[in-house]
Amino acid sequence: MGSNLSNKILPKVVVVGRPNVGKSTLFNRFLRERKAITDPTPGVTRDPIEASCIIGNRELLLIDTGGFKLERDDEFDELVSKKAVQMIGEGDLILFLMDVMDVTPEDEAFIELLRPYEEKVILVANKVDTVEKENEVWNLYSYGFSTVLGISAEHNRNIYDLEDAITSRLEFVDIEGKELHNSPDIKITILGKPNAGKSTLANALTKSGNSLVSDIAGTTRDVVEGHFKYEEYDFQILDTAGIRRKSKVKEDVEYYSVNRAIKTIADADIVYLLIDVEEGLTDQDKKIASQIIKHGKGVILVLNKWDVMKELGNDFNAVQDRVRFLFPVLGFAPILNISALKKRGFRDLLKKTVELYNELEKRVETNHLNDALAEWQDFNPAPIVKGKAIKCRYLTQVSVSPLKFVLFVNREKNFPDFYKRYILNQIRKEFGFKNVPITLDLKES
Ligand code: GDP
Ligand code: GDP
Numbered sequence: 001m002g003s004n005l006s007n008k009i010l011p012k013v014v015v016v017g018r019p020n021v022g023k024s025t026l027f028n029r030f031l032r033e034r035k036a037i038t039d040p041t042p043g044v045t046r047d048p049i050e051a052s053c054i055i056g057n058r059e060l061l062l063i064d065t066g067g068f069k070l071e072r073d074d075e076f077d078e079l080v081s082k083k084a085v086q087m088i089g090e091g092d093l094i095l096f097l098m099d100v101m102d103v104t105p106e107d108e109a110f111i112e113l114l115r116p117y118e119e120k121v122i123l124v125a126n127k128v129d130t131v132e133k134e135n136e137v138w139n140l141y142s143y144g145f146s147t148v149l150g151i152s153a154e155h156n157r158n159i160y161d162l163e164d165a166i167t168s169r170l171e172f173v174d175i176e177g178k179e180l181h182n183s184p185d186i187k188i189t190i191l192g193k194p195n196a197g198k199s200t201l202a203n204a205l206t207k208s209g210n211s212l213v214s215d216i217a218g219t220t221r222d223v224v225e226g227h228f229k230y231e232e233y234d235f236q237i238l239d240t241a242g243i244r245r246k247s248k249v250k251e252d253v254e255y256y257s258v259n260r261a262i263k264t265i266a267d268a269d270i271v272y273l274l275i276d277v278e279e280g281l282t283d284q285d286k287k288i289a290s291q292i293i294k295h296g297k298g299v300i301l302v303l304n305k306w307d308v309m310k311e312l313g314n315d316f317n318a319v320q321d322r323v324r325f326l327f328p329v330l331g332f333a334p335i336l337n338i339s340a341l342k343k344r345g346f347r348d349l350l351k352k353t354v355e356l357y358n359e360l361e362k363r364v365e366t367n368h369l370n371d372a373l374a375e376w377q378d379f380n381p382a383p384i385v386k387g388k389a390i391k392c393r394y395l396t397q398v399s400v401s402p403l404k405f406v407l408f409v410n411r412e413k414n415f416p417d418f419y420k421r422y423i424l425n426q427i428r429k430e431f432g433f434k435n436v437p438i439t440l441d442l443k444e445s
Contacts, residue, residue: 010052010061011170014087016114017097018106022126026097026153027064030055056167063087085113093120093169095162100125100136100150111143119365122165123148129155138443141396141406146366148398161399168361168400185227185236186357189264191288192274197304201274201340202226202237230350233357238264265291269401270298270356272349273330277303277319277337281326289330293437296402298356299333302349306337332428334435352435359436360401369395369405369427376426385414392423393445403438408445415442 015023031053050063065084088094096114098107114121125137128150137150147165151158190198206226226237265271271292275281292299301323303309309319320335334352338345373395382390394408407423409415424440427433 010059011092012061012063012087012090013055013093013095013166013170014063014065014091015095015097016065016084016088016110018104018110021097021099021107022153023064023097026095026124026126026151027051027062029153029156029159030062056163058167058170060166060170063091088114088117091117091120092171093122093166095124095166096121096145097124097126098140099127100133100140101127103140118145120169121145121147122162122169124162125150126153128152128157138406138445141394141408142445144366146363146396148396168363185234186353187236187238187267187269188272188353189238189268189270190272190274191264192272192302192304193276193279193282193284196274196276196279197340198274201272201302201304201338204340204343205235205346206237230354233350233354235350235353238268265295265297268297269360270300270353272300272302273333274302274304274340275323277305277309277314281323286327286329289327293329296404296437296439298353298360298436299330300349300352300356301327301330301333301335303335303337304340306345307339307342309337332435332437356435359433360403362403362432363400364397364431366396369397369431372426372430373407373423376423380422382419383416385411385416390415390419395423395427398441403433403436405438405440406443407440408443410444412442412444 015027017023027049031051050061052059053062054060055062065087094114094117096110123140123143123145125140125148128134128137129152134150137148140148147169149158149162149165151162153159190202192198203226206228228235228237265288271288273285273288273292275285289299303319303323306316316337319337323335324331334356336345336349336352338349373392377392382392384390388411391410392407393410396406396408398404398406405424405427407420420440420442424438427438427440
């Protein structure tokens with residue numbers, strides 16, 4: 001057995017697949033990349049090899065069923081395969097590797113072998129060396145595994161996505177059986193026009209006053225970042241445009257440029273789009289909103305300086321309605337009011353943030369989606385387009401954060417927009433993606 005790094009019961013991740021799909025390459029990448037203390041135990045040459053390693057800050061046991069072949073040549077193969085099958089049964093998660101460009105009958109035999117363990121399988125399409133090859137990954141969805149990921153073990157593509165998928169599917173438990181919380185930092189970025197109150201909010205949340213802003217001599221940019229906790233969640237405020245000493249306020253306009261916003265949006269889980277209620281919405285806010293949607297991030301429309309509005313006797317519902325009316329693209333985004341200055345409304349803001357984060361990380365099993373898809377079609381059948389019946393064959397979730405779904409249809413061309421919207425809204429409603437952007441792509445199959 002591989003030796004554990006600490007006193008924990010390590011989750012077991014088993015790597016399987018026919019020879020040559022890239023299992024050892026992936027195995028080595030995990031061990032090398034994560035700089036773990038590796039302890040391979042190579043018993044017999046073709047025995048499963050295991051090593052404890054760190055993936056996404058979590059420690060787990062990686063098991064390579066290296067020499068496992070379905071076609072057995074001799075008694076030795078027989079032994080190896082017995083052991084490998086046992087490993088598959090005992091594994092907490094199975095990474096089933098295929099070569100995206102070369103699917104063989106042996107792969108299909110593996111799929112049959114793995115069927116009973118479907119729920120704990122991630123289908124890893126390896127050798128997706130280029131963007132073009134990503135299209136080939138779609139073909140592998142038809143095997144019905146709920147998670148399919150295209151990677152290149154050799155060229156280090158999408159390895160982080162794979163790591164995310166692995167850690168989010170496992171439970172980490174310490175030796176007393178206590179569940180370890182697998183919650184990474186929730187990354188927030190605060191955007192909004194100059195003077196909307198971004199630095200006031202960031203400082204209030206981190207409660208650390210000036211220490212939040214760290215000027216680095218010789219650089220024009222301040223490196224700004226803050227951490228804080230709310231309940232059991234760790235939050236991180238990313239380099240927030242506009243948090244800076246007021247002497248440099250002139251640069252704020254540049255900070256607020258759409259380009260800069262895009263950069264922080266990409267790194268964040270959730271964006272607070274801060275609006276000075278006294279001033280209302282700007283065109284910049286709208287441009288940024290479209291970027292948030294494009295990146296599939298969570299967003300909360302935060303109406304700041306509510307203390308002023310309150311004094312003037314404004315009604316939140318009326319203001320909210322107006323924002324909704326002016327901002328239809330963000331129809332799904334929650335609207336909250338706060339006073340950054342008076343530290344009001346923070347609890348609701350953080351509660352909502354956690355809610356959004358959990359929605360963004362939610363994965364729906366493929367079989368649940370397809371049961372629902374059948375019902376939706378029964379209830380509201382797809383129309384006939386140009387004399388041809390439209391059929392939705394299969395629905396699957398491709399990723400979390402951003403939330404992406406793919407609908408396999410018999411004909412992609414002329415697929416009615418309203419029907420696509422219908423399916424999308426059903427996904428939102430039935431699976432609880434109320435407040436976050438989701439996308440639905442069509443694929444012909
Ligand atoms: P295993 O038999 O499943 O353990 O496969 P290996 O890890 O030994 O890899 C088989 C071959 O595929 C080797 O020549 C690797 O260099 C190659 N390979 C592994 N990953 C990739 C990849 O992402 N892209 C390409 N093009 N080749 C890869
Ligand atoms: P930034 O440019 O977006 O970082 O905005 P600042 O945080 O520097 O705030 C701009 C001005 O608005 C400052 O004078 C703040 O004191 C004020 N301000 C920020 N939040 C509030 C609030 O909730 N209520 C009121 N009345 N003023 C606020």
